[in-house]
Amino acid sequence: MDEQLQVKETILQLERSLLEDDTRLSSDAVGNLLTEDFLEHGSSGQAFRKVDIVTNGLDAVDLDIRDFDVRILSEDTVLATFRTCDAASGREQLRSSIWRYQPGGWRMLFHQGTPAGK
Numbered sequence: 001m002d003e004q005l006q007v008k009e010t011i012l013q014l015e016r017s018l019l020e021d022d023t024r025l026s027s028d029a030v031g032n033l034l035t036e037d038f039l040e041h042g043s044s045g046q047a048f049r050k051v052d053i054v055t056n057g058l059d060a061v062d063l064d065i066r067d068f069d070v071r072i073l074s075e076d077t078v079l080a081t082f083r084t085c086d087a088a089s090g091r092e093q094l095r096s097s098i099w100r101y102q103p104g105g106w107r108m109l110f111h112q113g114t115p116a117g118k
Contacts, residue, residue, distance in 0.1 A: 008070045011080050011099055014106055015065060019084075024058040035100060035107045043093055043113035062087040076101040077109075083116060092116040 014033060023029040031054045038050040068082040080097045098110040 004070070004072060007072065007078055008068070010106060011070050011078060011097075012065070012068050014099070014108075015068070015080060015082065015097065018108075019061055019063050019065070021060045024060060027054045027057060030054060030058060033108055035102070035109045038108060039110050041112040043115055073098070084113075 017023045018030070018033060023033070031050065034050045034053065036050060038053075040048040040053070042048060063084040063086055066083040066085060068080065071079045071081075073079055077098060077100050080095075080099060082095050083092055084095055085092050092115075094114045094116050096110075096112050097108050099106045100109045101107075
């Protein structure tokens with residue numbers, strides 16, 4: 001398996017884990033997937049840091065990932081882009097995440113969710 005495909009599969013698994021209740025409802029599990037300087041620009045228009053997410057937690061979601069791709073930005077950093085669809089409302093969002101490889105594995109450095117136009 002070539003390196004980009006292997007990285008793509010790994011990051012896809014990590015993105016999926018961040019949508020699972022077991023991960024989202026556990027401060028430790030979420031915290032272990034984020035860099036210390038993590039920043040999110042949420043689809044709500046608000047910005048969140050790691051401390052905000054670990055302290056306040058994340059809501060349960062039922063999202064499906066579509067059109068997933070990665071771009072290798074450097075030896076230890078990748079950009080993931082994809083679409084999510086909310087099973088209940090049908091709303092879609094464009095998402096992007098920057099992942100950095102650190103001792104212990106891949107950690108998310110940045111995430112942005114933007115409502116997708118129809």
